[in-house]
Amino acid sequence: xxxxxxxxxxxxxxxxxxxxxxxxxxxxxxxxxxxxxxxxxxxxxxxxxxxxxxxxxxxxxxxxxxxxxxxxxxxxxxxxxxxxxxxxxxxxxxxxxxxxxxxxxxxxxxxxxxxxxxxxxxxxxxxxxxxxxxxxxxxxxxxxxxxxxxxxxxxxxxxxxxxxxxxxxxxxxxxxxxxxxxxxxxxxxxxxxxxxxxxxxxxxxxxxxxxxxxxxxxxxxxxxxxxxxxxxxxxxxxxxxxxxxxxxxxxxxxxxxxxxxxxxxxxxxxxxxxxxxxxxxxxxxxxxxxxx
Amino acid sequence: xxxxxxxxxxxxxxxxxxxxxxxxxxxxxxxxxxxxxxxxxxxxxxxxxxxxxxxxxxxxxxxxxxxxxxxxxxxxxxxxxxxxxxxxxxxxxxxx
Numbered sequence: 001x002x003x004x005x006x007x008x009x010x011x012x013x014x015x016x017x018x019x020x021x022x023x024x025x026x027x028x029x030x031x032x033x034x035x036x037x038x039x040x041x042x043x044x045x046x047x048x049x050x051x052x053x054x055x056x057x058x059x060x061x062x063x064x065x066x067x068x069x070x071x072x073x074x075x076x077x078x079x080x081x082x083x084x085x086x087x088x089x090x091x092x093x094x095x096x097x098x099x100x101x102x103x104x105x106x107x108x109x110x111x112x113x114x115x116x117x118x119x120x121x122x123x124x125x126x127x128x129x130x131x132x133x134x135x136x137x138x139x140x141x142x143x144x145x146x147x148x149x150x151x152x153x154x155x156x157x158x159x160x161x162x163x164x165x166x167x168x169x170x171x172x173x174x175x176x177x178x179x180x181x182x183x184x185x186x187x188x189x190x191x192x193x194x195x196x197x198x199x200x201x202x203x204x205x206x207x208x209x210x211x212x213x214x215x216x217x218x219x220x221x222x223x224x225x226x227x228x229x230x231x232x233x234x235x236x237x238x239x240x241x242x243x244x245x246x247x248x249x250x251x252x253x254x255x256x257x258x259x260x261x262x263x264x265x266x267x268x269x270x271x272x273x274x275x276x277x278x279x280x281x282x283x284x285x286x287x288x289x290x291x292x
Numbered sequence: 293x294x295x296x297x298x299x300x301x302x303x304x305x306x307x308x309x310x311x312x313x314x315x316x317x318x319x320x321x322x323x324x325x326x327x328x329x330x331x332x333x334x335x336x337x338x339x340x341x342x343x344x345x346x347x348x349x350x351x352x353x354x355x356x357x358x359x360x361x362x363x364x365x366x367x368x369x370x371x372x373x374x375x376x377x378x379x380x381x382x383x384x385x386x387x388x
Contacts, residue, residue, distance in 0.1 A: 080299075080321065081320075081321075081335075082320055082321060082322065082331040082335055085334050085335050085338075086330070086331070086334040089334050089338060196330065199326075199327075199330070203323075
């Protein structure tokens with residue numbers, strides 16, 4: 001049996017007719033999607049340095065993009081189906097943040113966007129994501145190091161979501177209305193990410209001997225990168241106390257100490273970022289005129 | 293993995309934005325009630341479906357047996373007068 005293409009002009013109508021109209025009132029599920037930037041003025045406000053705004057959006061966008069990619073690597077590899085989807089959801093939230101932030105960087109300062117062949121339909125946020133070299137990425141090293149086990153991912157996500165949420169809450173009052181709107185959307189997402197990571201942190205820490213060993217091992221592995229994350233999000237100057245309060249609370253109920261390990265030396269990126277980008281960018285770079 | 297180590301099964305009910313009641317949407321595994329709620333959010337409300345979620349341990353549901361089908365349901369089969377089919381429903385009455 002085959003189904004023909006629905007023809008809305010067919011006088012007898014088709015079973016698909018109900019799907020073709022603009023009236024969505026019959027749908028109980030899955031409508032009313034919101035555009036987070038609806039009605040927001042995209043001109044850079046007077047007195048705001050467009051170059052600095054673009055750089056800041058690139059930093060926030062690259063963190064989200066790289067963290068999103070690392071989380072997406074869990075697809076089909078998570079401890080069970082439900083966690084697989086949970087991690088993919090978080091990855092998609094962050095990818096959405098990255099898209100908006102990279103696009104904002106491009107509108108604020110078009111000179112940050114790599115040059116593509118004449119007539120390429122690739123949007124600016126894709127050009128930034130797929131056509132920059134590792135050295136041009138502004139993300140912190142915490143998000144780029146390779147995935148360890150699930151305990152490692154939980155520890156990394158807890159640190160990342162806690163710090164980023166605190167910063168985004170400040171950013172909802174940012175002088176750039178676009179960044180403020182992106183932050184307002186992100187706060188709800190990051191609140192869930194922090195909640196997710198915090199629950200698993202406690203569960204693993206207070207679970208079995210093995211789960212605790214892995215969780216503490218993961219936290220100890222990512223802790224040398226925490227100082228750089230805190231610096232990038234100005235934890236000391238503006239968002240400090242609440243980040244420490246949240247982390248101390250989760251560590252206390254979990255019965256886990258802050259690891260006594262020195263911050264990782266140096267700046268810039270680890271070798272892991274180049275390897276990750278090679279995989280992430282290869283298809284887009286092979287088709288610079290591709291439309292996705 | 294033995295059965296003991298599997299997380300218990302939960303049934304998930306979601307109330308949609310315009311839905312009047314919670315509707316069974318599927319099942320999932322979780323270690324406890326709170327985790328089941330989070331998993332339900334992640335697995336079953338990804339497409340903007342829900343405004344409220346119920347989860348319940350599948351073990352806690354008492355179900356009718358297929359063997360009892362006739363005594364339970366057949367007696368209602370010929371009582372057409374119980375259906376409001378003799379009324380014309382006005383177009384502007386929703387949810388009938």
